[in-house]
Amino acid sequence: MSGAAHFQIGSWYMVAEGRKENTVYWELEQQFHETALYRPMKMSRYEAGTELHYRVKGFGGSDEADVTLVVERFVGGGFAGQVYQVQILNIAPEKARLEGLSVGGVYAMKVLIPPTAFSRLFRNLVYWIAFQGPFQAQVNPSAARAGALWQKFIRRGAKIRFGDDRAVADVFATFVDPGLGSCGELSEWAEGRTWRLEVDDHLDLLARWRKGEQVDQESLGSPEYRAKRAFMEHLVRLMHEMGAHECARQYEWSTCKSQPNCLKRKDEEESPYRGLVAVDFRAGLALLPFLPMSPGDFKLIGQGLIRGSLAQFDRGDLKTLQRFVEAHGDDFSDMHNSLEELKEEERIYRDSIPDITHHHVRLLGSPRLWATMLKGAVTGCRVRNLIDAPFEERLLKGRASAILFFMIGLIPLLGRVFRKAWGQRDWRRHYAGILTSRNYCRRAIRGKVIEVLISWHRSGRIDGERALVVARNPWRFSYHLPFALLPSKIHRFFTDWHYARERIDYLVARPVRLYFNAKQREQWLREMVTEGRNNQLVSNEDSEVILSRIGEPFIQKYLKSLAVHLCTMPVTQIVSVLLAVIYVAIHPEMPRTQTWAIGIGIIALFQVVPISPGSLVRGLYVLSLVIRERNFKDYHVAVFLGFFKYIGYLAFPIQMAYRYPTLARFMAVHWATEAVHMVPVFGERGALLEREVFNLFYNWPLTIRRRMRKRAQMRTGMEPRYWHLALCAVGGAAIFFIADYTYLSEAGVLPALTETWALTALVPLLCGALATLGAGGAKLWKRIVGAAICGVAAALFSLVFSGCMGYEIGFGEIAVRFAWRAFVFTTLTSLGAMITELQLPEPREN
Numbered sequence: 001m002s003g004a005a006h007f008q009i010g011s012w013y014m015v016a017e018g019r020k021e022n023t024v025y026w027e028l029e030q031q032f033h034e035t036a037l038y039r040p041m042k043m044s045r046y047e048a049g050t051e052l053h054y055r056v057k058g059f060g061g062s063d064e065a066d067v068t069l070v071v072e073r074f075v076g077g078g079f080a081g082q083v084y085q086v087q088i089l090n091i092a093p094e095k096a097r098l099e100g101l102s103v104g105g106v107y108a109m110k111v112l113i114p115p116t117a118f119s120r121l122f123r124n125l126v127y128w129i130a131f132q133g134p135f136q137a138q139v140n141p142s143a144a145r146a147g148a149l150w151q152k153f154i155r156r157g158a159k160i161r162f163g164d165d166r167a168v169a170d171v172f173a174t175f176v177d178p179g180l181g182s183c184g185e186l187s188e189w190a191e192g193r194t195w196r197l198e199v200d201d202h203l204d205l206l207a208r209w210r211k212g213e214q215v216d217q218e219s220l221g222s223p224e225y226r227a228k229r230a231f232m233e234h235l236v237r238l239m240h241e242m243g244a245h246e247c248a249r250q251y252e253w254s255t256c257k258s259q260p261n262c263l264k265r266k267d268e269e270e271s272p273y274r275g276l277v278a279v280d281f282r283a284g285l286a287l288l289p290f291l292p293m294s295p296g297d298f299k300l301i302g303q304g305l306i307r308g309s310l311a312q313f314d315r316g317d318l319k320t321l322q323r324f325v326e327a328h329g330d331d332f333s334d335m336h337n338s339l340e341e342l343k344e345e346e347r348i349y350r351d352s353i354p355d356i357t358h359h360h361v362r363l364l365g366s367p368r369l370w371a372t373m374l375k376g377a378v379t380g381c382r383v384r385n386l387i388d389a390p391f392e393e394r395l396l397k398g399r400a401s402a403i404l405f406f407m408i409g410l411i412p413l414l415g416r417v418f419r420k421a422w423g424q425r426d427w428r429r430h431y432a433g434i435l436t437s438r439n440y441c442r443r444a445i446r447g448k449v450i451e452v453l454i455s456w457h458r459s460g461r462i463d464g465e466r467a468l469v470v471a472r473n474p475w476r477f478s479y480h481l482p483f484a485l486l487p488s489k490i491h492r493f494f495t496d497w498h499y500a501r502e503r504i505d506y507l508v509a510r511p512v513r514l515y516f517n518a519k520q521r522e523q524w525l526r527e528m529v530t531e532g533r534n535n536q537l538v539s540n541e542d543s544e545v546i547l548s549r550i551g552e553p554f555i556q557k558y559l560k561s562l563a564v565h566l567c568t569m570p571v572t573q574i575v576s577v578l579l580a581v582i583y584v585a586i587h588p589e590m591p592r593t594q595t596w597a598i599g600i601g602i603i604a605l606f607q608v609v610p611i612s613p614g615s616l617v618r619g620l621y622v623l624s625l626v627i628r629e630r631n632f633k634d635y636h637v638a639v640f641l642g643f644f645k646y647i648g649y650l651a652f653p654i655q656m657a658y659r660y661p662t663l664a665r666f667m668a669v670h671w672a673t674e675a676v677h678m679v680p681v682f683g684e685r686g687a688l689l690e691r692e693v694f695n696l697f698y699n700w701p702l703t704i705r706r707r708m709r710k711r712a713q714m715r716t717g718m719e720p721r722y723w724h725l726a727l728c729a730v731g732g733a734a735i736f737f738i739a740d741y742t743y744l745s746e747a748g749v750l751p752a753l754t755e756t757w758a759l760t761a762l763v764p765l766l767c768g769a770l771a772t773l774g775a776g777g778a779k780l781w782k783r784i785v786g787a788a789i790c791g792v793a794a795a796l797f798s799l800v801f802s803g804c805m806g807y808e809i810g811f812g813e814i815a816v817r818f819a820w821r822a823f824v825f826t827t828l829t830s831l832g833a834m835i836t837e838l839q840l841p842e843p844r845e846n
């Protein structure tokens, strides 16, 4: 038995002693039971330490057994369900043959109902639109069973294809969980992790590998990434070959969210290629043809249409599976019964919902289909705990009552109450109690308040102490009620003075302290490193390297600058809100809605412009450092990046990359992943977006730096050339001269820059590119400066040419035209040169 229970979300571990670690929850639960209500407590998920009893159905010969298990920790959950790590305490009868399950063993338990109300609603709505019925894997044991059986077959297929059935997590039993009102399954606990964010300075090579080109294997980086991609591709192909067409989308790379469904086993750490295991064969969201939810969905919808599947979820092709099984007779010799079972369960499952896009005409002419559907609906109600066992029997016998029961559900608001009162004895007594006894009514209210407090406490709306106080004095609940409409953090902010003070301190005072206090800065870095180590963003060796240099003056300086960046975080928000308020205040004559709309527009505008008041302050701060210390070299990246919004926060991590690559790598990962995790679904740990952001901010700069260094080295042997700059400038100016001339002869005036915007953009970019391409062995900065000079010269020449056209033009106008052209041209020629340098292919070694 493990003494310490782990609490994990994604790959974040917190070790706490004892299993029942959430003492507030257990105290509240106890208080609920003290109310002695007739109805059971409402559950949305289990806490660590909860003991559960299930009647489970295994996949060996003898069928069912009673299993007692304890929840070790809640692992997570999306739309399909909630995942726990559990340990089996007891199996009865002792000699029951439950293949794979044993007392003391640790398993993964997936209950097919999402932990949050929003996910539940959204998932069920999408499913309802697709199939016109409740989410079957949750409410229909046949559907849950069929899904697990498919997984069994795919696992065997993987053994044939990959030579190793550890590539797919094994599933051992299915069950119905009456507490949550859902079906569930017990499967192998695959101790694993999502992929590492690998450092790779050959991303260009990786891109070519992705396209299927032959590349130099020696230099190719990102082995875990490549292994996972290849593994998932093979798995998808295998699943299609086995007929699991729709389920295959769980591993379809291009959905951008399938990556966490495949883990890397911890016991295979020596090799980046081995130990991949597929753990999630339960789709959450149905795929509707008009509602693609990720880039890959477009392709999947097309493929579905070709197969004749308009609304996709987990439909498989049993004939294809049968052919596959027959083609590998020896490997499947022990699974014939399973295949028969799968066929039967699939039939019940598919016939339990209207599913217009698949059944279509059958819906009109098949009484058997309707009978199965009705039966399925009744069973579904039982699984969801909407009716008790005696009532289930009654509905199964009397069709009229069943139909009436479902009709009652259609009554808005009260329909649920009527149904509960009719279908469950407990609830009947509960409602009767409320109506007849004041004391019971008071207890019922208290019970309800406790249930809400539990969910509030979980979502961080209320701290434990306060939750317990409110539970004892339910009238206090009314203070909180209006805030419940707000997001959880804001609710807490307004109702919890300590929390509010802490937040204000964290956001405002802490950065200032960090700026002034070296000790605190050190502590700050230490905490970041520890957190990074827990999240597997940094290896143990690397974190030692970082911590060993913590006292160096430059690190201190960079950390200080980082603190300044934090201080300036609220600047933009404050300025934009202030401006909006001022605007609204000084325009009393305008209609209110209009001024408010403009006010909100002002705030929105500040969010999207690339340079904001906050970023300006940051940029100027770095500039002031450069001037004060007369040191450009140590700030040369930050001084430019600092001026830009969002990426400005990465200015110092990138700057540090120069002197302290390990620390920089860690910082970039820390900040970028923190930001990306705010994105729902796609921002999940281990999903594609996180990696792309990491590549963008860390691996691309590395790749570019490597290429530039190599090119600089090759150029050392070449002579620099500059005379071609004059040619570029004259050539560019000549094009503008022709354009100006044509325009003048047609319109009678010279064109403004904006009227010839395409030329204005393209010609200088091209000039810049040519300037650097022709510069022979010149150093990089000289190439860029050369391109810039070329831009100024082109602006000057073009004006002189145009001046010669004999058009009457005043000196002031000339000056203005020159200033504009010079500005735009110089910017664009330098940009053209930089882009060219970045885009130049890998220099060849000879």
Ligand SMILES: Nc1ncnc2c1ncn2[C@@H]1O[C@H](COP(=O)(O)OP(=O)(O)O)[C@@H](O)[C@H]1O
Binding pocket: 010, 075, 076, 077, 078, 079, 080, 081, 083, 108, 110, 169, 187, 188, 189, 190, 191, 192, 260, 261, 263, 279, 280, 281, 284
């Ligand atoms: N059998 C398992 N062993 C270990 N971890 C698992 C297992 N099944 C799921 N997990 C973990 O739980 C996470 C969520 O589970 P998953 O089945 O993908 O649910 P969903 O996609 O609905 O969120 C996975 O990414 C994985 O980290």
Ligand SMILES: [Mg+2]
Binding pocket: 078, 260, 261, 280
């Ligand atoms: Mg998943």
